[in-house]
Amino acid sequence: MTDQGESIGLVIRHDRDGDPVADGIVRAIAGPLVAAGMRFVTRSVSDEESELRTYRLWGRVGGIAGVILLGVADDDPRIRLLRQIDLPFVALAPTSIEVDYPAVLVDATAASTALLEFLESRRADRCVYVTGLQIPEPFGAALDDDRRATEIVQTKDVVGESVRVAEGSSGPTVIVVDDDHEAVAVLGALEEHGVRVPADVALVCWSDSLVCQSSSRAITAIDRRGREVGALLGAAAIAAIHDDEFTTVAAPAPVVVVRETT
Structure with a gap:
């Protein structure tokens, strides 16, 4: 069995439940991690404070090598906390904010x-x-x-x-x-x-x-390319726990899939 220290953690807020894009992203994250012999640990929480408590717990007890963040905003408190507890992370971030950390960048428009x-x-x-x-x-x-x-x-x-x-x-x-x-x-x-x-x-x-x-x-x-975004996040998380330098990568552009209703 894989060492728990080679696990990547993801905390999912309840307000993302049922979002097909978020669901596709989460499912696809696991692919690169499993291929690399790592575990994918998820937790579901109701609010921001519960999410922050989860990171503090992971930082205190160990077993999580890095974290994936969804829905990052400017001056995000999660980023400040993860840096304080020295827990590597990669974020899904909009192109509208400046980042100085590993991230997959999504153009909101x-x-x-x-x-x-x-x-x-x-x-x-x-x-x-x-x-x-x-x-x-x-x-x-x-x-x-x-x-x-x-x-x-x-x-x-x-x-x-x-x-x-x-x-x-x-x-x-x-x-x-x-x-x-x-x-x-x-x-x-x-x-x-x-x-x-x-x-x-x-x-x-x-x-x-x-x-x-x-x-x-x-x-x-x-x-909206959730599967591709998830795969990019999984690969970026692996890189984040092994590399000192941060990198960013652009998410693929959404496309309209034409079917019978148009």
Whole structure:
């Protein structure tokens, strides 16, 4: 059995549960670690303080050679703590902040850019982003530059609102939703109301997943490259515990995977 000292730790906050991109990243991290004969240790916590306590515990009792951080922000308290307890780490960080530590860098606007380029090729009269979540700032900022009429609708009833948008549109329309399960529900509701998909309304999911791929009609979605990002993080974690110099690597750009709903 591998020495526990050759383990990489990852703490996952509950607010990431169910995120298909985060899920893909976490699953893919293990590949390079297992290939290198290392263990991948995960812990699930509810908040930031619980996460910090986990790092202090790992630093005190040993057994964890390095840590992977998700969702790093400017002046992140986790980075300060890990440096204080001398625990090597690699981070998933946005390109918008400066880093002086090992990191895989993700452009927060890249998915928006990929979607907008795809929408431009569709030449739809109307694009509506229907979301039950807080609107991601990069997505909204990118939409401001779009030349077509683009709308953002926040609602607790994504399915019902999507049907209302479709029935109220007089020309080709694209509806974008966040969640894969919502996308399946929206597709079913549109078809029940006699809306032709994609002839009348095209449907795009913000994050690709097996649910989108295996729906009764495969749903067009943005592949945000979670598997590739996870593999990069795993490899970077191995390098971080063995190398003194830090390196950064850019995450691959998201792509729109065209399927039956567009």
